[in-house]
Structure formats: C-alpha cells, structure tokens
C-alpha cells in the first residue's frame with residue numbers, strides 16, 4: 001500500500017499562552033508584515049493552508065480583561081483577502097462563528113473570498129454561543145447551549161443553499177451584441193427555526209463551489225456535525241492513542257451519511273520544538289514551557305480550576321490547601337477550556353498527588369498539566385514521528401501551531417518539510433490550484449439541502 | 453434638524469469625541485486657508501457608472517469577479533496620484549429601482565463584497581486611499597469596525613469606509629427574521645435609518661479608540677502583555693442596539709480611518725456633519741456649492757460627485773455617451789452632474805467647483821476602462837500643468853493625503 005500523504009496547515013499564533021511574546025524573536029501580532037511573513041513561509045513549504053482562529057470578545061478573569069497573553073487580532077475575512085494578494089496557492093482558512101453572524105452576509109463574504117483567491121477559501125465553523133460574547137453584537141445573538149449546533153446546521157445549510165444558488169445554465173452571459181448581461185438566477189427562500197430570508201444571492205458560483213468546511217467542536221454533537229458535512233476536523237487529540245480513537249470514531253460515522261473515509265480529513269493541532277540534538281530540543285522545550293507559564297500565568301491557570309481569587313497565592317509555593325469552588329465557573333469568561341474541568345475537586349487532588357510525587361511548586365505543576373508540546377526533537381525525529389502518526393491512522397496531517405510570531409514556522413519549513421518530502425509523504429510542488437485539490441477532496445456538490 | 457436625531461445624540465457636548473472633531477476642524481481651517489489643496493477621488497462601480505457601459509468595446513464585464521480586474525483599476529488610479537478610490541456596494545443584487553429589485557437582464561448584476569475587494573487590492577498598492585462601502589443598516593458595527601481597522605493595517609494606513617443606509621425592502625428580507633422592513637420612502641423612515649447609521653458610525657469609531665496606542669506593553673517583569681487600563685469598554689447603548697467592547701483589534705495605524713458618506717439632502721447632510729470626515733455631494737453646478745455647504749454642519753471635507761464621459765475631442769466624448777444612451781434606450785439620468793467633454797474641459801470644471809468651496813471632486817467614470825485612463829492620463833496631467841494638483845504623493849496615509857491629523861484617542865487620559 002502506498003504511504004498516506006500528509007496534509008499540513010499553519011496556525012497563525014493565537015491569543016493564548018501557547019504563543020510566547022516575551023521571546024526576543026517575537027514580533028508584532030497585528031502588523032500585516034507578520035501575516036505576510038507567516039503566509040509566505042507556509043506557501044514556500046507547500047502547506048495546504050493557513051489557519052486563523054477567532055474570538056469575538058477579549059477574555060476576562062476575575063471581572064477584568066485578561067492581560068497576560070498575546071491579544072489583539074485582525075478581522076478574519078479582511079486579513080485573508082489581503083493575504084490572497086501575496087500568496088498564490090496557499091489555502092486561506094478562517095474561523096467564523098455561526099451564532100454572531102448572518103448566513104447571507106457570511107456566504108457573500110466566503111464566496112467573495114473564494115473568487116478573490118481563485119479557489120482557496122476555507123471556513124472553520126464554530127459555535128461559541130455565550131451571552132458574554134453576545135454583548136458585542138447588535139442582535140444580542142446568544143443562544144442556549146443546546147441550540148448551538150441546531151443553529152450551526154441551519155446556518156451552514158442556508159450558506160450552502162446560497163453557494164449553490166446560481167444555476168449552471170444561467171448567470172452572466174455578457175453578450176455585448178444582444179445586450180443580455182445575465183439570465184437571472186440565484187433565487188432562494190430559506191425558512192427555518194432560526195432564519196427567514198428570501199432574495200437573490202449576488203455572487204456567482206465561486207471557483208471551489210463552496211469553501212472547504214472545517215469543524216473544531218469535540219462534543220458528541222460536534223463530531224456528528226463534522227461527519228455529516230465537514231471536509232476536515234481540527235482537533236486537540238495530540239497523542240497517538242487518543243488520535244487513533246478519535247480517528248476511528250469520526251471516520252466510522254461517515255458511512256451513514258453516504259460519505260467515504262477520505263471525504264473528511266482529521267487534522268490535530270500540533271506544537272513542535274526543534275533542536276540539533278534531541279537533548280538540545282528537550283532543553284529548548286523546557287525553556288518554552290517556562291516562557292509560556294510565567295508566575296502570573298500560573299496563578300491565573302490555578303484560579304481557572306479553583307474558580308476563585310488566588311491572587312495572593314505564591315506561584316513558587318505548594319498548591320493551595322483550600323478546595324476549588326464547585327459549580328458554574330464564574331472566574332473566567334470567554335475561554336472554552338474551563339468547561340473541561342468537569343470535577344474540579346478530583347482534578348485538584350490529581351494535581352496535588354502529582355506535586356507530592358514529583359516535589360513540584362504551583363508553577364511547575366501548571367507547566368506539567370497544561371503542557372501541549374507534541375513533537376520535540378531533531379528534524380529527523382520529528383519528521384519520523386509525524387509520518388508515523390499519520391501512517392498509524394491517528395490523523396491525516398496536522399495543524400502546526402508555532403510558538404513565535406512571525407518566524408515560528410521558518411525552521412520547520414527549512415528542516416522538517418524537506419525530510420517529509422524525501423520520505424515521499426509530502427508534496428514538493430502544488431499539483432492543483434484550489435484548496436480542495438490540495439486536500440484531495442472531491443469537487444463540492446452542486447445541489448444543496450441534503451447534507452445537513 | 454435636531455428632532456430627527458435619536459435622543460442620546462442630544463448629549464453631543466458631553467461626548468469625548470467632540471475633542472477630536474474640534475481639534476480636527478481647527479487644524480483644517482488653518483490648512484485650507486494656507487494651500488487650498490485640490491483632492492481627487494474615483495468611484496469604482498462595475499464596468500462604469502453608465503448602465504450600458506459593459507457593452508463598450510473596452511469593457512470587461514466577465515472579469516468583474518476577478519481580483520486582477522480591481523487591482524488593475526486601483527493601480528491605474530494610483531498612477532494618477534488620486535487621493536482615494538471608493539468601492540460601491542449594495543447588500544442585495546443591484547437594481548435600477550430605489551426601493552425594490554428589478555428584473556432587468558441588460559445591466560450589470562452581481563458583485564463581490566467591497567471590503568474584501570479593497571483588502572485584496574491593499575498589498576498591491578502603496579499610497580492610494582481605499583474606501584469600501586458599508587451598509588450600516590444591515591451589518592454588525594463590531595464586525596465592520598475590525599474589518600476597516602484590518603484594512604487599515606493591510607494598507608498601512610490607507611483605509612476608510614463609506615457608510616450608507618439601505619432603503620430597499622428586499623435588502624431587509626436578507627437578514628430576517630430580525631428586521632422587518634420599515635415603511636420605505638417616507639421622511640420618518642429616512643430619518644430613522646440615518647439616525648441608525650449615525651449610531652453605527654459612533655460605535656465603530658469608539659471601537660477604533662477602545663485600545664489606546666500604547667496598550668501593548670510586553671512587561672516581562674509582571675508578565676503582562678497589555679496594560680488593561682488602556683483598553684476601554686465602549687458601552688454604547690442606543691435605542692436600536694448596544695455594544696460593549698473593547699474591540700478585538702488594536703487601534704489601527706490611522707487611529708481613526710476615514711469615514712465618508714454620500715449626501716443628497718438634509719438627513720444625510722446631518723450624518724456627514726455629525727459623523728463623517730468626508731462627504732460626497734451632488735451639485736448641478738458651481739452655483740449650488742455654497743448652498744449645499746451651508747446645509748452641512750461642522751467642517752468635514754466635501755467633494756462634489758461628477759459622472760464623466762471623456763475623450764480627446766468633445767464630439768468623440770458625446771458619441772461615446774450617445775452610444776451608451778442608445779443601448780440604454782434613453783438618456784442617462786443621474787443623481788450627480790453628468791460631464792461630457794475633454795479632460796481639459798473637465799479640468800476647468802474641477803477648478804471652478806474647487807474655487808466655489810469644494811475640497812475636491814469624486815469622479816464616477818462612465819465607462820471605467822476608457823474614462824479612468826482619461827482621468828489619470830488626461831485630467832491629472834492637465835491639472836498638474838496648471839499647478840493645481842500634486843505631482844507626487846506627499847503622505848503615506850489617507851488622512852495624511854487629505855490633510856487630516858491623526859486624532860488623539862477619545863479615551864486617553866490627558
């Protein structure tokens with residue numbers, strides 16, 4: 001059997017503590033030159049796409065704006081359209097929320113982006129629904145949690161109807177002799193629980209037909225949503241075992257939607273630290289962890305589990321002896337990860353056991369338990385590990401998350417990518433022009449309705 | 453006039469933004485007295501402003517959905533040292549009727565999102581201002597504020613936004629069920645839509661200021677990336693919507709990107725005066741300028757719009773327009789003055805309007821692939837010969853080209 005080809009995406013460093021801003025190499029997170037540098041590196045390395053996350057309200061903790069992480073980001077559509085001007089083949093993926101937007105407007109923007117990039121647009125459909133974020137929007141726009149995916153499904157189905165609304169035998173004729181500019185098309189009428197819209201869609205069918213659809217939710221409903229119609233999933237399952245379990249679970253859901261396993265790519269987030277020797281890489285990784293978890297950050301992480309003010313706690317001392325406040329997490333807002341702590345007291349006890357066993361301070365515990373370093377070593381070792389991960393069906397590729405803006409991908413592009421190419425598991429040239437082609441996806445269907 | 457504004461606008465004197473307004477107008481009064489700089493804008497719309505322009509020999513109607521088409525036009529305008537280009541937009545498919553869709557098949561229909569077109573062009577240009585149209589009544593000010601801020605980053609300080617309201621019932625049907633269409637075409641509705649646009653502008657402006665310029669501190673000693681005292685909730689609460697803030701996007705390079713609007717009558721004049729840096733107006737002749745100017749409160753820059761059909765000889769220009777009119781089946785009717793003639797004759801008109809009190813003109817090319825080069829290679833050299841127009845770009849930002857200072861932040865402690 002031929003070896004599976006690896007798909008690679010480049011995650012522009014995000015607004016959380018994975019991104020190290022205190023490093024001397026860390027540049028602007030908002031200047032266009034940083035985005036251009038990052039995109040050019042990804043394209044030079046023949047990556048499938050660049051990925052942008054999004055959060056529509058600045059995070060808060062303890063009733064104040066969270067000030068320890070990198071923050072400030074551009075508008076997703078606008079920056080991707082600008083990047084389309086400085087790249088030629090690289091896919092351009094943006095995270096766009098289905099709660100705080102309107103399907104007509106978003107469909108018009110994605111169809112426009114797909115035209116302006118000649119077929120390189122992708123949409124990561126996310127469903128954050130909270131009232132906290134809704135305060136930034138005129139329609140209020142928040143939902144009960146259980147409605148987040150029903151709105152997302154209606155939203156995406158509506159967008160598909162719009163993407164597909166220009167009939168193949170109608171549209172722009174532009175016959176200067178007869179004076180016929182167009183045969184009117186694009187009519188739609190969408191009436192669902194959440195939407196009631198009628199009219200004509202103003203954008204002709206775009207080069208990809210529909211943008212590539214990504215999904216990043218991890219709940220049961222999120223997985224089902226992805227299986228029913230997404231082209232790729234962005235996950236956090238970073239270990240081989242967890243990756244294989246997730247891969248089998250999600251690919252196993254495809255058949256009932258009449259889809260094949262290769263119709264949905266699984267792309268976990270992956271961080272990496274390179275070194276000339278494995279020992280040097282380990283040392284650099286340790287240094288990065290200390291940069292990511294400053295003493296102040298350690299206390300904030302502690303508060304997120306403890307769900308109470310611990311600003312007086314000594315980060316270099318032992319974990320607090322008081323127990324976490326159980327119940328709704330009120331300390332942190334605008335952060336999805338706090339929902340992970342289902343049983344805070346049990347988690348606190350696990351952390352205490354760890355501290356006891358390894359003789360760790362509070363900060364050292366946080367460094368251990370919040371670590372998300374997936375691949376550490378020489379370029380050779382990392383290339384092997386990535387390849388093994390994919391060949392073992394733990395994923396179809398990776399969304400790489402560098403630590404430093406904008407140069408964090410350069411070393412990977414220069415050292416690991418050539419080794420993957422030597423192994424014959426990563427392209428040396430783009431074969432197609434569209435992102436759908438890079439990902440080996442079938443052409444988008446031309447009729448909508450059935451998918452969701 | 454006051455009666456048309458929503459209640460919270462009465463508190464105008466308490467708004468911190470007023471500091472900016474007065475600061476700016478003082479500056480401009482001085483400057484205008486000093487040099488009376490003439491400004492030129494070009495309005496981009498499809499294949500041109502004549503509905504039959506797509507049938508002209510040079511027109512490229514099938515290229516309207518490609519990035520190269522728009523990049524080429526803006527680069528041509530930049531070659532002519534034009535201050536800015538505007539990008540038309542409507543929320544729905546274009547229509548020849550003011551309040552509803554039409555079923556015409558002989559005019560350009562379909563378009564790309566104007567903000568994305570402007571962003572796509574930004575890295576390919578260096579000096580020219582980029583001003584896409586936003587439909588305030590149908591969009592989220594939070595999203596648009598960061599979109600224009602991002603355009604400002606991508607263009608390194610050349611972004612603006614031209615705000616308009618929608619008065620078409622079918623545009624309200626695109627965002628249902630939240631917005632039932634109001635009773636369109638009445639004075640009350642028009643006043644209400646413009647008041648909503650004023651609120652929308654107020655929100656995007658506050659969001660641009662919601663990060664102070666030096667909010668990012670990267671203080672390794674305390675582990676803080678930002679100084680949160682320099683981030684501000686905007687807490688806008690109006691009769692139509694509330695927005696909390698701060699923005700997720702840091703203050704853009706220009707501080708406040710340019711806000712512009714087209715205005716034909718009083719409610720719109722009010723919007724230009726209260727909310728905009730630049731207004732586009734439609735005098736029929738130089739004699740109308742003073743009267744229009746008097747109806748605009750405050751001291752925004754004001755440009756006059758002109759639809760232009762140009763050629764080396766006036767008779768050729770008339771023939772070109774006549775051919776397009778014949779395809780249209782009638783003479784072109786426009787809200788703006790229609791000029792037909794040579795670039796030299798147009799230079800006379802531009803100077804006359806300028807002398808009458810306009811800071812500049814916004815030219816709407818009748819057929820863009822013909823009339824835009826006539827502007828950049830005909831009108832502009834002629835104005836330069838007369839010493840009436842720049843011979844090189846003198847600033848890197850759009851505000852700079854227009855002689856507007858970078859405003860202080862309304863939230864910054866003095």
Ligand SMILES: Cc1cc2nc3c(=O)[nH]c(=O)nc-3n(C[C@H](O)[C@H](O)[C@H](O)COP(=O)(O)O)c2cc1C
Nearest residue numbers: 053054095126127128216217218219222234235236
């Ligand atoms: C790897 C990953 C990345 C995500 N990135 C974003 C993001 O950038 N913006 C956002 O609003 N939500 C993001 N999310 C959240 C979700 O996509 C999802 O909408 C949310 O978690 C609720 O769905 P769930 O309950 O199925 O997880 C991300 C989730 C994962 C797993």
